[in-house]
Amino acid sequence: xxxxxxxxxxxxxxxxxxxxxxxxxxxxxxxxxxxxxxxxxxxxxxxxxxxxxxxxxxxxxxxxxxxxxxxxxxxxxxxxxxxxxxxxxxxxxxxxxxxxxxxxxxxxxxxxxxxxxxxxxxxxxxxxxxxxxxxxxxxxxxxxxxxxxxxxxxxxxxxxxxxxxxxxxxxxxxxxxxxxxxxxxxxxxxxxxxxxxxxxxxxxxxxxxxxxxxxxxxxxxxxxxxxxxxxxxxxxxxxxxxxxxxxxxxxxxxxxxxxxxxxxxxxxxxxxxxxxxxxxxxxxxxxxxxxxxxxxxxx
Amino acid sequence: xxxxxxxxxxxxxxxxxxxxxxxxxxxxxxxxxxxxxxxxxxxxxxxxxxxxxxxxxxxxxxxxxxxxxxxxxxxxxxxxxxxxxxxxxxxxxxxxxxxxxxxxxxxxxxxxxxxxxxxxxxxxxxxxxxxxxxxxxxxxxxxxxxxxxxxxxxxxxxxxxxxxxxxxxxxxxxxxxxxxxxxxxxxxxxxxxxxxxxxxxxxxxxxxxxxxxxxxxxxx
Numbered sequence: 278x279x280x281x282x283x284x285x286x287x288x289x290x291x292x293x294x295x296x297x298x299x300x301x302x303x304x305x306x307x308x309x310x311x312x313x314x315x316x317x318x319x320x321x322x323x324x325x326x327x328x329x330x331x332x333x334x335x336x337x338x339x340x341x342x343x344x345x346x347x348x349x350x351x352x353x354x355x356x357x358x359x360x361x362x363x364x365x366x367x368x369x370x371x372x373x374x375x376x377x378x379x380x381x382x383x384x385x386x387x388x389x390x391x392x393x394x395x396x397x398x399x400x401x402x403x404x405x406x407x408x409x410x411x412x413x414x415x416x417x418x419x420x421x422x423x424x425x426x427x428x429x430x431x432x433x434x435x436x437x438x439x440x441x442x443x444x445x446x447x448x449x450x451x452x453x454x455x456x457x458x459x460x461x462x463x464x465x466x467x468x469x470x471x472x473x474x475x476x477x478x479x480x481x482x483x484x485x486x487x488x489x490x491x492x493x494x495x496x497x498x499x500x501x502x503x504x505x506x507x508x509x510x511x512x513x514x515x516x517x518x519x520x521x522x523x524x525x526x527x528x529x530x531x532x533x534x535x536x537x538x539x540x541x542x543x544x545x546x547x548x549x550x551x552x553x554x555x556x557x558x559x560x561x562x563x564x565x566x567x568x569x570x571x572x573x574x575x576x
Numbered sequence: 577x578x579x580x581x582x583x584x585x586x587x588x589x590x591x592x593x594x595x596x597x598x599x600x601x602x603x604x605x606x607x608x609x610x611x612x613x614x615x616x617x618x619x620x621x622x623x624x625x626x627x628x629x630x631x632x633x634x635x636x637x638x639x640x641x642x643x644x645x646x647x648x649x650x651x652x653x654x655x656x657x658x659x660x661x662x663x664x665x666x667x668x669x670x671x672x673x674x675x676x677x678x679x680x681x682x683x684x685x686x687x688x689x690x691x692x693x694x695x696x697x698x699x700x701x702x703x704x705x706x707x708x709x710x711x712x713x714x715x716x717x718x719x720x721x722x723x724x725x726x727x728x729x730x731x732x733x734x735x736x737x738x739x740x741x742x743x744x745x746x747x748x749x750x751x752x753x754x755x756x757x758x759x760x761x762x763x764x765x766x767x768x769x770x771x772x773x774x775x776x777x778x779x780x781x782x783x784x785x786x787x788x789x790x791x792x793x794x795x796x
Binding site for chain 1: 577578580581582585586588589591592596597598625626632634635655680702772773
């Protein structure tokens with residue numbers, strides 16, 4: 278399969294040489310690979326954006342999962358924000374609350390758009406709808422935010438992994454946070470190279486993140502990890518925009534993430550057997566939800 | 577390149593909570609139904625690895641049943657799939673396995689009705705993307721780089737030629753092709769990786785060729 282880029286270096290080089298945005302390279306590649314029109318591709322991403330927007334709104338109104346493990350935190354965060362006395366700042370907590378909102382909807386089996394997965398679906402829209410209030414982007418710029426995120430996710434998915442079962446949460450929320458950081462930088466007017474720096478800085482700081490869902494549910498600690506991932510991406514985006522660079526090149530960070538994932542024990546890769554899932558409280562919650570062992574058959 | 581489209585990364589639009597365990601599972605179930613070609617009346621679903629450990633919490637079970645009922649990843653009816661299965665006359669059983677498989681998210685689906693049965697192994701590779709690795713005991717070695725179609729047919733002379741002629745007529749280039757059969761004259765399988773998109777009309781036309789049992793598009 279012919280592609281315009283296989284890694285971040287090629288992606289940034291192409292964008293820089295052709296004086297284009299990362300999002301534009303991703304759009305051009307999509308046209309090339311799928312043989313579909315630009316209009317059709319933009320319209321599909323527009324629909325995904327709408328799904329994300331609806332999930333954020335639904336979560337901010339308050340949802341709860343059937344297990345009772347998650348729900349309502351997005352509302353708590355918004356109420357706290359309205360008091361106007363936050364420590365980390367309005368934009369930061371707004372992003373955090375919207376990331377949480379999305380994942381609470383996901384945990385409640387609501388409709389979401391995977392970015393790149395369902396368990397990590399909060400970070401990209403959470404940051405987008407918070408940054409939106411600051412940068413006032415056009416609808417097209419918001420759609421481009423998703424293509425920029427997608428370009429970096431494309432590299433990770435093809436050269437490493439975006440699956441928690443295969444590579445730990447670093448592959449899911451780690452990738453999502455890097456993707457969001459790169460997209461924030463582009464929306465804020467940073468260069469393609471700065472997008473890559475933001476991605477690298479974010480992912481470096483989420484390396485080794487285990488996937489240890491309590492009772493095997495995409496709830497604890499997944500929802501809060503999306504919140505922290507969103508804050509990571511905002512800080513990294515600011516760092517990259519300030520001119521800070523990553524000493525380790527972006528592609529090497531992605532490679533390191535993959536290798537760490539491969540050497541992680543199975544108990545820390547979405548089996549619900551290790552980490553937080555194996556704590557006394559984690560086990561107690563599992564027994565409470567499933568009434569003992571998590572085995573059995575349907576019908 | 578396993579992931580081809582940006583919509584493999586920003587997407588699918590789906591019912592939560594897990595792209596691998598819910599959306600991927602729904603897709604595996606739906607491909608099984610497609611390959612079977614009709615509504616099965618019973619299903620035995622063996623789950624391996626992470627699927628086996630966490631299927632209840634992720635709704636992997638209801639998603640696979642949803643897929644067998646022909647629901648897409650974003651179909652809200654996935655939530656009521658068990659009840660819907662009962663109404664559709666589909667009985668099912670989930671069997672968590674401890675055996676080690678190459679991929680952590682693996683499902684072996686055996687479905688059937690009073691006249692036929694079929695077995696298929698599907699894996700969920702992340703972000704809702706899936707691959708089929710085995711059909712009725714035939715191992716499928718799909719690179720995942722390209723779109724592919726699966727053609728189940730009777731082992732008769734001219735079958736392979738008629739399918740490739742049909743693809744040629746629509747300017748569809750074959751990138752890789754594998755043919756296999758259980759025993760001479762029996763059921764056989766073509767796995768054809770193609771460079772261009774094979775639309776529903778072409779699939780239908782292939783399906784109507786002599787000795788062709790079933791045609792399905794996968795891994796695109």
